[in-house]
Amino acid sequence: MLAGLSLASWALILAAVGAGLAIEAAFLYAQGDRRTPRTGTRG
Amino acid sequence: VTAPATIVAILVTYLLILLALGLWARRGSTTVEGYYVAGKQLPSWVVAFSSNATGESAWLLLGLTGMGYSVGIHAFWIVLGEVLGVTLAWVLVGRPFKAYTDRYGSITVPDFLAERFRDRTHALRLVSAFIILSMTAAYTAAQLTASGKAFQAFLGIEYTTGVLVGAAIVLFYTTVGGFKAVAYSDLLQGVLMFLCLLVLPIVGMTAAGGWTAMLATIRIEDPALLEPMGALGWTPAGMASVIGFLAIGVAFLGAPQLLTRFMAARDTRAITRGSLIAVLCIIVFDVGAVLTGMAGRAMFPGLADPETIYPLMGAELFPAIFTGIFLVVVLAAMMSTTDSLLILASSAVVRDVLQKVLRPNLPQRELVRFGKATTLLLGAGAIVMALGEIRLIFWFVLFAWSGLACAFTPVVLCALFWPRTTRAGAVAGMIGGFATAVGWVVFFKSGFYELYEMVPGFLAGLACTVSVSLLTRPPAGASEEAAAVWRQVGPAFRPAVDADAPAVRGQSAV
Numbered sequence: 001m002l003a004g005l006s007l008a009s010w011a012l013i014l015a016a017v018g019a020g021l022a023i024e025a026a027f028l029y030a031q032g033d034r035r036t037p038r039t040g041t042r043g
Numbered sequence: 044v045t046a047p048a049t050i051v052a053i054l055v056t057y058l059l060i061l062l063a064l065g066l067w068a069r070r071g072s073t074t075v076e077g078y079y080v081a082g083k084q085l086p087s088w089v090v091a092f093s094s095n096a097t098g099e100s101a102w103l104l105l106g107l108t109g110m111g112y113s114v115g116i117h118a119f120w121i122v123l124g125e126v127l128g129v130t131l132a133w134v135l136v137g138r139p140f141k142a143y144t145d146r147y148g149s150i151t152v153p154d155f156l157a158e159r160f161r162d163r164t165h166a167l168r169l170v171s172a173f174i175i176l177s178m179t180a181a182y183t184a185a186q187l188t189a190s191g192k193a194f195q196a197f198l199g200i201e202y203t204t205g206v207l208v209g210a211a212i213v214l215f216y217t218t219v220g221g222f223k224a225v226a227y228s229d230l231l232q233g234v235l236m237f238l239c240l241l242v243l244p245i246v247g248m249t250a251a252g253g254w255t256a257m258l259a260t261i262r263i264e265d266p267a268l269l270e271p272m273g274a275l276g277w278t279p280a281g282m283a284s285v286i287g288f289l290a291i292g293v294a295f296l297g298a299p300q301l302l303t304r305f306m307a308a309r310d311t312r313a314i315t316r317g318s319l320i321a322v323l324c325i326i327v328f329d330v331g332a333v334l335t336g337m338a339g340r341a342m343f344p345g346l347a348d349p350e351t352i353y354p355l356m357g358a359e360l361f362p363a364i365f366t367g368i369f370l371v372v373v374l375a376a377m378m379s380t381t382d383s384l385l386i387l388a389s390s391a392v393v394r395d396v397l398q399k400v401l402r403p404n405l406p407q408r409e410l411v412r413f414g415k416a417t418t419l420l421l422g423a424g425a426i427v428m429a430l431g432e433i434r435l436i437f438w439f440v441l442f443a444w445s446g447l448a449c450a451f452t453p454v455v456l457c458a459l460f461w462p463r464t465t466r467a468g469a470v471a472g473m474i475g476g477f478a479t480a481v482g483w484v485v486f487f488k489s490g491f492y493e494l495y496e497m498v499p500g501f502l503a504g505l506a507c508t509v510s511v512s513l514l515t516r517p518p519a520g521a522s523e524e525a526a527a528v529w530r531q532v533g534p535a536f537r538p539a540v541d542a543d544a545p546a547v548r549g550q551s552a553v
Contacts (some may be wrong), residue, residue, distance in 0.1 A: 041490045
């Protein structure tokens, strides 16, 4: 029990918040240094 | 109950801003592309807030807070499913989808599918239009029901009046301003929802005595509310509940009302830039809603209808002036979904049936006039449905959400990531996914631990798309086209092979 919740509950909360953020961080890191080619109506 | 002047003043201010937005966006809505995708000129932050505000309807504030109230920590499975769904949509789907649709000059999802599969028979357009129309009707009616309920709960105004006021405003700015008004009003509405779901759980948990005291109170009432598997535990029913909650997020990968946002973005870079805003936004939306419900459970146990916890907390924990703001936020959540569905359904009728199948030579002005008339007509139909029957918002919305998602998500994912997909496979996938979702609800759901129809619907859609594609002749040129698209956008997680590829300008085929 940690701060009123079981470890399993904390794991679920952490996954719910952290999984998306981790994927997003990896994506932005990979996109960050390179020039992302623009495609679109403004070219 | 009489409505205090401050609440009415806040409400009127909000509604006037929406009307002004409609008039402001009017000039851009004179062509089909302008009316349905805002000329593909939306900046990243508008796309991000618009897509989340559209995906999260009044269900977020009334339904998901109700879930936090009734199942506690177990509702975090919904949060996990939705956060993953939104993240993967922005990271994996958004950029290639934008690149494909610019190549084709598409302004609707059926447009994209018809071009991607070189469908000259119009089968994909007609099947899409049918599914979009039938699902958006139920979905829109559910949102108007939420509007009526909100007016009733906050102001004591009659349900019918609430439905009519909400519908009249949405119909005005959607009809007059088109997609640009829809997207920018979504931005305003998304920001309001974001702020509310940031403040409300903090105030709620503080009022409940802080984090530990809140949990202690909930534990006394029912310890299962604090367990990930809830009261059902590791039973088949518990597992079905978890899988169903996770599957809610699948829709973000292919529901047409959300993909339209990517299409309307200025360029692929706007999607890369908007992704972080979108992910942070959905986290605040969902975590905020579940924690609000949990704080509400600690403070107001024993509610007959858990979906009333949001207005109750707004009324009990804040001074009267804030009641108007909380009402506005529910209306914002409802309107940001309703406007998008109306414009989606209108585009299915006017672009995919009228312009592309029935009357290809009709002038732009005429088409836009038809588009606006269709929006009004669909809105009127939703009003009639909403006034006819009041249902549980959560159930109604989840069904419409899954119907659209099961029809489109498997096919869109295959279209983007598997060049071998054929036209026949796509048609089979759409019909198979949709029919399975509907059939599951009607015939099987109650016998299979209430498993959410998104799971069998999505799997059936995928199976139909893949198997029929493998049985039919491989499409010519699809691999080369896919290679060109991926060269443009580059991989999501690795440096691009050809980062200096020339930009491809969108070709308007309108």
